[in-house]
Amino acid sequence: MKVVLPSPLASYTANRREVEAEGASLAELLADLDRRYPGLRFRVIDEQDAIRPHIRIFVNKTLAPSLDRPLAPGDEVLVVAALSGG
């Protein structure tokens, strides 16, 4: 499925903002993203498996509060770098 990533993660994807990844849940999707782009997951998900404070993840434009969110083929996942100060 299509995953749209914010500019702070561009260094992991050779500047690609739209990438493909698979998974039946956000947790699986993030694991797949990390296989394809090593290190990416830790920058957006902490060691307690929580979404980091200045990251928001939307599935089909609806905010996903945790990695438990199920996914279906054709879903679109948007990772956003929210406001974080100067």
Place this chain on the structure above:
Amino acid sequence: MPRPHLLVGTRKGLFALHADAKRRKWSIEGPHFLGQVVNHAVLDPRDGRTVVAAVKAGHLGHTVYRSEDRGATWKEAARPPAFDKAEGGEGETVNHVFWLTPGPAKQPGRWYAGTSPAGLFSSDDGGRTWQGVDGFNKHPDRRKWIGPPGDGPPDGQTMHSVNIDPFDPDHLYIGLSAGGVFETRDRGGTWAPLNRGVAADFLPDPDAAYGHDPHCLRVHPKVRDVVYQQNHCGIYRLERAANRWTRIGDNMPRDVGDIGFPMVLHPRDPKTAWVFPMDGGTVWPRMPIGGKPTAYVTRDAGKTWKRQDKGLPPAHGWFTVKRQAMTQDSLDPVGLYFGTTSGEVWCSFDEGESWQCLCLHLPHIYSVESALVS
């Protein structure tokens, strides 16, 4: 001929300053990690080419980068420092790595990292992967030592000043802000506070075993068991036979006081040390007293102090020198370097007798580390 190589960690990236062998010509290179906070970056003195840097972007979680070619190229750690995942969702999260220390000469590849919240991590592969030092991170008294979540300095509780005893690689000293100085003699397995004689005017118990606020702790690299610290409540020296800190800052001029952040030791003479006093009065401005920045040096283990401000702004020098932002090289005479929150790097090549500005207009400086390279 060895020449100094400075690594300057800033709020917006990492810069390197290179000198010629005579320390006359300098060039600047960078920024690396533009826009990201670099709390600390250290060149490994064991190989002269590995650099490890603590990096955090505003939006993203922290990480660690490493270079094997002195900063020409970088790779991210495969496993940055992180606390263990806790059952039930109550576990801690590393906010950022605050301090990096290369391991002892006989343990190549070993590094230590101090984090915020205060945790200790180690690597045995040159910073590629990191694991927690459980003897500290899981110590039953750790929460009492570091205080409740949310306490501590504005940027969070930190573990800093990870010092390895140069005569015993299993003997480590650490500083906790706030929490005090602690030591281990078994490479992190067990820990004991080391704060006797240190004031803590913010604690109700004047003889508290811990809870103190060391700002910068330095262990002498050549002379056994000589330790200095710049504390929130004064400047101290410790010789382990006494096992009790002596407040050598009491000998500073009364109108200057003995509050500050960094402390720098002479690489050979155990009686010589430098501090950079800050205003710790009223609401703690944390700036040079009266806007007149100056270093102070002692050459007699703290019995007397001498002001060293030649070349520094005579007035309206309103900046802070943070705890990691002052250092020395090991040449003769010793070169001194400090970075400011206003983005200036200053240096002295006559052991503080005169100062000159190396560069202006960098971002807010968090750390300055020096190494000699060929």
